[in-house]
Amino acid sequence: MDIRLQIAMVFHLDKCIGCHTCSIACKNVWTDRKGAEYMWWNNVETKPGTGYPTKWEDQEIYQGGWVKKGDTIALKSAGKISGMKNIFHNNNLPVLDDYYEPWTYKYSNLLEAPEGDDQPVAQSVSLVTGKPIDVKAGPNWDDDLGGSMDYARRDSNFKNLSESEQKVMFQLEKMAMFYLPRMCNHCLNPACVAACPSGALYKRGEDGIVLINQNKCRAWRMCVSGCPYKKSYYNWSAGKSEKCILCFPRLETGQTPACMHSCVGRIRYLGAMLYDADKIKEVASCDESEIVNKQLGIYLDPFDKEVIAAAKKNGIADSTIDAAQKSPVYRFIKEWKIALPLHPEYRTLPNLFYVPPLLPTMGSVNDAIYDSTTETLFGDVDDSRLPLKYLASLFSAGDTAKIREVLNKLMAVRMHRRDVTVGDEDKKQVAQLLEKAGINAETADAIFRLTSLPKVEDRFVIPDMHREEAIEMIENTGDAKGSIGFGFNSKT
Ligand code: SF4
Ligand code: SF4
Numbered sequence: 001m002d003i004r005l006q007i008a009m010v011f012h013l014d015k016c017i018g019c020h021t022c023s024i025a026c027k028n029v030w031t032d033r034k035g036a037e038y039m040w041w042n043n044v045e046t047k048p049g050t051g052y053p054t055k056w057e058d059q060e061i062y063q064g065g066w067v068k069k070g071d072t073i074a075l076k077s078a079g080k081i082s083g084m085k086n087i088f089h090n091n092n093l094p095v096l097d098d099y100y101e102p103w104t105y106k107y108s109n110l111l112e113a114p115e116g117d118d119q120p121v122a123q124s125v126s127l128v129t130g131k132p133i134d135v136k137a138g139p140n141w142d143d144d145l146g147g148s149m150d151y152a153r154r155d156s157n158f159k160n161l162s163e164s165e166q167k168v169m170f171q172l173e174k175m176a177m178f179y180l181p182r183m184c185n186h187c188l189n190p191a192c193v194a195a196c197p198s199g200a201l202y203k204r205g206e207d208g209i210v211l212i213n214q215n216k217c218r219a220w221r222m223c224v225s226g227c228p229y230k231k232s233y234y235n236w237s238a239g240k241s242e243k244c245i246l247c248f249p250r251l252e253t254g255q256t257p258a259c260m261h262s263c264v265g266r267i268r269y270l271g272a273m274l275y276d277a278d279k280i281k282e283v284a285s286c287d288e289s290e291i292v293n294k295q296l297g298i299y300l301d302p303f304d305k306e307v308i309a310a311a312k313k314n315g316i317a318d319s320t321i322d323a324a325q326k327s328p329v330y331r332f333i334k335e336w337k338i339a340l341p342l343h344p345e346y347r348t349l350p351n352l353f354y355v356p357p358l359l360p361t362m363g364s365v366n367d368a369i370y371d372s373t374t375e376t377l378f379g380d381v382d383d384s385r386l387p388l389k390y391l392a393s394l395f396s397a398g399d400t401a402k403i404r405e406v407l408n409k410l411m412a413v414r415m416h417r418r419d420v421t422v423g424d425e426d427k428k429q430v431a432q433l434l435e436k437a438g439i440n441a442e443t444a445d446a447i448f449r450l451t452s453l454p455k456v457e458d459r460f461v462i463p464d465m466h467r468e469e470a471i472e473m474i475e476n477t478g479d480a481k482g483s484i485g486f487g488f489n490s491k492t
Contacts, residue, residue, distance in 0.1 A: 001276050001278060001307075001310045002276060002277040002278045002314065003274050003275070003276060003277070003300065003307065003310050003311040003314045003316060004205070004208065004274070004275055004276075004277045004314070004316075005206065005207055005208065005272055005273070005274060005316060005320050005324070005463065006186070006188065006207070006208035006272070006273045006274075006275055006299075006351055007186065007207045007208055007209060007246065007251070007270065007271075007272060007273075007351070007463075008186075008270070008271060008272075008273045008299075008327075008329045008333075008351040008352070008353070009260075009268065009269065009270050009329065009351065009352045009353065010268070010269040010328065010329050010332045010333065010339045010352075010353045010354070010355065011181055011267050011268055011269075011352065011353075011354050011355070012267045012268075012269070012339075012354075012355040012451060013178055013179070013180065013267070013354055013355055013356060013357040014178075014355065014357050014358055014359070014410070014451075015265040015266065015267035015451070016044070016178070016179040016180075016181055016265050016267045017179070017264060017265045018044055018046070018143070018144065018179040019264045019265070020044050020140070021262050021263065021264050022042050022044065022181055022259035022260075022262060022263050022268075023040055023042050023043050023044055023181075023259070024262075025042075025258040025259050025261070025262035026040070026041050026042040026183075026244075026258055026259045027040065027041075028258075029247070029258045030244075030245070030258075031242075033235075033237075034237040034238075035235035035236045035237025035238050036233070036235050036237075036242065037102035037127040037128075038096065038099045038100060038101070038102040038127075038128075038139075038233075039233040039235075039242065040052065040139050041183060041184065041231070041233075041242075041243065041244040042181065042182070042183040042244065042259045043139055043140075043181070043182055043183075044140070044179050044180070044181045044182070045140070045179070045180045045181075045182060046140070046142055046143050046144055046145055046146075046177055046178075046179060046180075047155070047157075047177060047178055047179070047180045047394070048145075048152040048153075048155040048157065048158070048169075048177065048390070049142045049145070049151050049152055049155055049177075050142060050151050050154050050155060051155075051180075051182075052099065052100075052139045052140070052230075053094040053098035053099045053230050054094075054098050054137075055098075055154065055156060056094075056228075056229065056230040057155075057156040057157065057343065058156045059076060059228055059346070061092075062077075062092050062094065062225065062228070062230065063076045063077035063092040063225065064076060064077065064092070064191060064225060064226060064227055064228030064229070064230070064346065065191050065226075065227075065228030065343075065346030065347060065348055066189070066191055066284065066346065066347035066348065067347075068285060068287075068288070068347070071285060072281070072285050073284055073285045073347055075191055075194055075195055075226055076228075077092045077195070077222075077225050077226060090220070090221055090222065090225055092225040093221055093224055093225050093234075094224070094230060096128070097137070099139070100136075100137040100138050100139055100141070101126055101127075101128060101133060101135075101136075101137075102126070102127040102128065103124045103125060103126055103127055103133055103135055104124075104125055104127055105122035105123065105124055105125065106122050106123045106124075106125050106132075107122050109121065109122050109123060110122050128236070144177070145175065145177050149170065152170070152175075152177075153166075153170065156393075157390055157393035157394055158390070158393075159393070160389050160392075160393050160398060161387060161389050161390060165387055165389070169385075169386075169387060169390075174385055175385075176359060176384075176385035176386045178357040178359065178386070180342075180354075180394075181259075181267070182229065182231070182342070183231065183244050183259065183352065184210065184229070184231040184232075184243050184244035184246070185229060185231070185341075185342070185348065185350030185351050185352040186203075186208055186209055186210045186244075186246060186350075186351045186352070187210065187348035187349050187350050187351060188208070188275065188277075188280055188284075188298070188348075188349035188350075188351065189280055189284045189347060189348050189349045190203060190210050190227075190348055191226040191227055191228060191346070191348050192210065192223035192226050192227045192231075192232045192243070193210060193223075194226065195222040195223055195225070195226030195227075196220070196222055196223050196226075197218075197220055197222060198216050198217060198218045198220065199216060200212050200213045200214075200216035200217040200218070200223075200241075201213075201223055201232075204248075206465065206466050207248075207251075207463070207465065208351065209245065209246045209248050209251075210243070211243075211245055211248075212232070212240070212241055212242060212243055214238075214240050217240040217241055219234070219239045219240060219241065221234050221241060223241050223243070224241060227348075228343065228346040228348065229342070229343075229346070229348075229350070231243055231244060247259075248465075251462055251465060252465045254462055254464075255462075256270060256460045256462065257270070260459075260460065266454065266459065268459065269328040269329055269332065269450075269454075269459050269460070270328075270329065270459070270460045270461070270462065271323070271324075271326070271327030271328050271329035271330060271460070271461045272320060272323040272324040272327050272329075272461065272463045273299045273324060273327060273329055273330060273333075273351070274299065274300045274302050274307060274311055274316070274321070274324050275298045275299045275300060276298055276300060279297075279298045280298070280349065282294075283295055283297070283298050283349060284347045284348075284349055285347075288345050288397050288398075289397070289399065291344045291345060291347065291397055292340060292341065292344050292396050292397060292399065292402055295341060295344055295349050296333060296334065296337070298349070299330070299333065299334055301334070302321055302324035302325045302327070302330065303325060308321055317464065317466050319463060319464045320463045320464070320466065323461050323462070323463035323464070324463070326461045327461050328450060328454070328458060328459060328460075328461060329353070331446075331450060332353065332355065332450075333353050336409065336439070336443065336446075336447055337405070337406070337409075338355050338406050338409050338410065338447065339353035339354060339355045340353060340354060340356065340395040340396055340402065340403075340406065341353055341354075341395070342354055342394060342395060343394065343395075343397075344395075344396070344397050345397040345398075354394075354395055355406070355410070355451075356391050356394075356395050356403060356406055356407065357386070357391075358381070358384075358407055358410040358411060358414070359384065359385065359386060360378070378411065378414060378415060378418075381404060381407040381408060381411055382404065384407070388400040388403045388404055388407070391403045391407075405437075405438075408433075408436055408437040409437040409438070409439055409447070410447075411433065411437070412430075412433040412434045412436070412437035412439060412444060413439075413444045413447045413448055413451075415429075415430050415433050416430055416433070416434060416441060416444040416445075416448075417444070417445075417448050
């Protein structure tokens, strides 16, 4: 057992209001610079939709992440050796149009226009060329299902839904949407690290944050194509790649990352997780049907005596173990099992987990009007407007049973709390729902409290940062084919 600390996160999607405050907070702090104008280290997408960059989930286009090869895995696009062969011609990069051409407005037109009969307008100007442009796309072009039929239909997650299922979903009265905030997942098996021929990307040993050494970056952009989440970006002005740094300078002073600090819906949780680094290869190369359970299995119980002893032996501080025991992330993903990784089938073992949206389920439509009686408003999760298959494509590598399991728990919490507060529920039915979901009233109350009434200190449990103990890192050597991008050095 090689126990490490990973800072991990949970986003609760039923709480996100799509305000984009997180994105703006991040932009103001980190990417309000030349060459970074188009970058949104944190962005919020509307689902269904094509996202940013457009169709980022379609790995047939972008060739990101890992694929299983026999009993191991290889990068879907270029590994280190094959990458070197094509280093001057990386076919799988998104182009500026896939993101959008960043622009500003010529505000001086408004201030300096001479008096006249017409209202002056602020012309749009490209932030790349400085020339006037017709704005054709933006990072949230399909926000709130704007242009829904065109954009939403192109969502890659529809590939497992039959045509008739899609047709039903796109009936105007059936349409449902939710917000998906995204940022770098600071993966346990980061494809960006494995793909970099210069060894510029690394994973910090003491907390698992994935960073790019700007001095080593040679602008090959293999991290951009390698990351299946498209969360590494190229700065066209600096000639270096950049990515989310999880606000480590803030974390090191005990502050939450800017996106989390500013989150209006309080959907974000951050905490410490202990995991077994010896298991990374085995988990990343398991069968797709097992990947969610195997990934969740890599995180260890911080209350287990053996785990504590092994962690201490590995140089993990008592304060870190204490933080892991108080981690809200541990409660969501391990104790209650209601948060899942985004696209686990990419095999990067992401450390950002999502509580999938339950929404009002509302499966029943009468004369094009939703029946809003309690039975249908909070009906069976199998009848929900968002098909389980769609959520399964996002959060469980296609396993609808896993999504049903999570949603049944969320539904049981909802009905239990209704029973507590409104008291008009059939108690026997509520008890049955709790039983079906495999939780008791006490757990339902605990889930409710951390979801709906958490204080700042409940949402964010930041371990003391132990730079002095930096266990040496993912070395970015990989094997000869660049097929496995992890491998820890011994301590220095
Ligand atoms: Fe972040 Fe993972 Fe993408 Fe690397 S592969 S940039 S760690 S999301
Ligand atoms: Fe959602 Fe929070 Fe971002 Fe607003 S700030 S869009 S609530 S994640």
